[in-house]
Amino acid sequence: MAxxxxxxxxxxxxxxxxxxxxxxxxxxxxxxxxxQEALDRFASVEDxxxxxxxxxxxxxxGRIMTIRDMGRSxxxxxxxxxxxxxxxxxxxxxxxxxxxxFKRMIDMGDFVEATGHLFRTRMGEITVQASxxxxxxxxxxxxxxxxxxxxxxxxxYRQRYADLISNEEVRDIFIxxxxxxxxxxxxxxxxxxxxxxxxxxxxxxxxxxxxxxxSHYHTLDQTFYLRIADELYLKxxxxxxxxxxxxxxxxxxxxxxxxxxxxxxxxxxxxxxYADYNDVMxxxxxxxxxxxxxxxxxxxxxxxxxxxxxxxPWPRVTLRQALLDATGIDYLEVxxxxxLYEEAKRxxxxxxxxxxxxxxxxxxxxxxxxxxxxxxxxxxxxxxxxSPLAKRSPDNPEVVERFQPFIAGVExxxxxxxxxxxxxxxxxxxxxxxxxxxxxxxxxxxxEDYVNALMHGMPPTGGFGLGVDRLxxxxxxxxxxxxxxLFPHLRTKTTGLGLADAxxxxxxx
RNA sequence: GAGCCCGUAGCUCAGUUGGCAGAGCAACUGACUUUUAAUCAGUGGGUCCUGGGUUCGAGUCCCAGCGGGCUCACCA
Numbered sequence: 001m002a003x004x005x006x007x008x009x010x011x012x013x014x015x016x017x018x019x020x021x022x023x024x025x026x027x028x029x030x031x032x033x034x035x036q037e038a039l040d041r042f043a044s045v046e047d048x049x050x051x052x053x054x055x056x057x058x059x060x061x062g063r064i065m066t067i068r069d070m071g072r073s074x075x076x077x078x079x080x081x082x083x084x085x086x087x088x089x090x091x092x093x094x095x096x097x098x099x100x101x102f103k104r105m106i107d108m109g110d111f112v113e114a115t116g117h118l119f120r121t122r123m124g125e126i127t128v129q130a131s132x133x134x135x136x137x138x139x140x141x142x143x144x145x146x147x148x149x150x151x152x153x154x155x156x157y158r159q160r161y162a163d164l165i166s167n168e169e170v171r172d173i174f175i176x177x178x179x180x181x182x183x184x185x186x187x188x189x190x191x192x193x194x195x196x197x198x199x200x201x202x203x204x205x206x207x208x209x210x211x212x213x214x215s216h217y218h219t220l221d222q223t224f225y226l227r228i229a230d231e232l233y234l235k236x237x238x239x240x241x242x243x244x245x246x247x248x249x250x251x252x253x254x255x256x257x258x259x260x261x262x263x264x265x266x267x268x269x270x271x272x273x274y275a276d277y278n279d280v281m282x283x284x285x286x287x288x289x290x291x292x293x294x295x296x297x298x299x300x301x302x303x304x305x306x307x308x309x310x311x312x313p314w315p316r317v318t319l320r321q322a323l324l325d326a327t328g329i330d331y332l333e334v335x336x337x338x339x340l341y342e343e344a345k346r347x348x349x350x351x352x353x354x355x356x357x358x359x360x361x362x363x364x365x366x367x368x369x370x371x372x373x374x375x376x377x378x379x380x381x382x383x384x385x386x387s388p389l390a391k392r393s394p395d396n397p398e399v400v401e402r403f404q405p406f407i408a409g410v411e412x413x414x415x416x417x418x419x420x421x422x423x424x425x426x427x428x429x430x431x432x433x434x435x436x437x438x439x440x441x442x443x444x445x446x447x448e449d450y451v452n453a454l455m456h457g458m459p460p461t462g463g464f465g466l467g468v469d470r471l472x473x474x475x476x477x478x479x480x481x482x483x484x485x486l487f488p489h490l491r492t493k494t495t496g497l498g499l500a501d502a503x504x505x506x507x508x509x
Numbered sequence: 510g511a512g513c514c515c516g517u518a519g520c521u522c523a524g525u526u527g528g529c530a531g532a533g534c535a536a537c538u539g540a541c542u543u544u545u546a547a548u549c550a551g552u553g554g555g556u557c558c559u560g561g562g563u564u565c566g567a568g569u570c571c572c573a574g575c576g577g578g579c580u581c582a583c584c585a
Contacts, residue, residue: 145520
């Protein structure tokens with residue numbers, strides 16, 4: 001890619017600045033106020049000014065977003081991390097030389113620093129009347145169009161910096177995302193949880209049903225997998241005596257990409273000793289409400305046109321009952337795969353004759369139950385075959401103590417009373433091995449060290465996992481997961497940007 | 510992996526039946542001392558994603574490829 005006319009022109013200005021002895025990239029700024037602080041300051045002193053300028057000068061700094069050149073006076077919008085403030089640059093204030101220099105050398109996108117007195121314009125906008133202005137950083141590429149911004153989805157994802165510069169809504173999404181994560185930490189920290197770090201590179205993956213990414217460690221000449229979940233490591237820590245642990249980290253699953261799945265996504269998992277899934281359910285409600293309160297300032301929001309109200313308590317419905325109500329099928333009665341398949345087929349579910357029994361149950365839930373769970377609802381008590389790490393219900397060994405919260409039809413977590421019986425755990429692993437041999441690539445491998453950990457004794461424990469990206473999607477009303485991931489994965493372009501060749505002639509020294 | 514749609518100036522987008530490549534913003538020249546997408550007058554700017562093909566003539570039609578989006582499949 002050759003340089004654009006705009007870039008060439010700015011490179012010329014760069015040379016000219018240097019020849020004037022001006023460093024286009026000085027090492028530091030001397031701002032005294034952020035844009036917001038300057039606005040706040042003026043608002044607080046304005047009443048005593050009697051229409052005059054604030055007598056105390058301020059220095060603000062930021063990126064020039066717009067320039068309105070009126071001849072002997074210029075208005076600019078200066079944007080920094082706190083917001084934006086208007087600059088008023090008069091020839092009489094700056095002096096003719098500096099005024100002309102500004103017009104000649106400063107472009108939209110440049111970072112500048114301006115010193116002057118605050119006042120309110122006739123149009124009512126709080127403004128810095130600059131008596132001094134200095135270049136802080138020359139932008140060689142112009143910003144996207146000021147009115148429509150950058151809207152090409154591919155460019156927005158590949159060049160997120162440009163997206164963030166021009167689209168305020170995008171910035172807001174990621175600010176909310178940060179608040180959600182911060183709220184999770186503060187919620188758990190204040191309840192005696194310990195944040196821990198477990199391996200990303202694992203010799204054996206587990207804790208979820210998914211295909212892993214595979215890597216190779218040269219020094220050990222050994223295959224490593226990128227984690228698909230941190231569950232098994234966190235429970236080893238419960239065995240070790242930590243009673244409340246959590247981790248927020250990236251998990252990696254080698255599967256398709258679509259609007260709801262990213263191969264690399266953020267997961268929060270927590271585990272509590274001496275708690276069961278009922279305790280975890282209460283904590284989950286509280287945590288999600290806390291996150292909404294901290295990120296949105298409210299517990300109600302709109303997702304995909306649905307008005308969602310998070311006010312607890314959320315209804316708890318057994319999966320068995322929900323399926324019974326929606327389809328008339330009682331999965332505890334229909335134990336035969338063929339019979340269940342026929343029933344599901346008759347109802348119009350997308351099932352294949354070869355689908356295993358638990359998969360058909362799952363499909364029935366996704367088709368007939370999940371889309372109707374608009375207001376927050378806990379679906380509880382799942383078939384054991386769907387949950388190899390969860391503890392069986394004392395009332396029915398075919399059912400495990402597991403729940404999933406659903407909000408706006410979106411799965412907002414997964415949790416259960418943890419299986420701490422090493423022999424039962426081993427038999428579940430063996431079941432997974434049989435599934436794998438039957439062709440299920442997502443089935444978990446047997447983890448003997450994990451069984452060994454359980455043999456040391458694990459207290460009754462409740463555990464929880466939640467895809468952070470999904471929760472942020474809910475809170476920001478985004479239907480595509482890439483809108484809540486700063487740098488989503490896209491296919492790498494074979495042709496580079498060509499900048500190295502294009503810019504090389506412009507390197508001085 | 511399949512189907513459908515998209516790719517035109519730095520950005521946002523038009524482009525009719527196949528007939529000289531267009532607009533707004535941005536840039537450049539000039540005017541303007543309180544503007545708010547400032548305004549006004551003028552000027553320059555294109556690998557129409559890439560490669561083939563059809564045609565007197567292709568941004569437009571056909572084929573292949575590349576990249577992206579949506580839907581489906583896959584995905585506790």
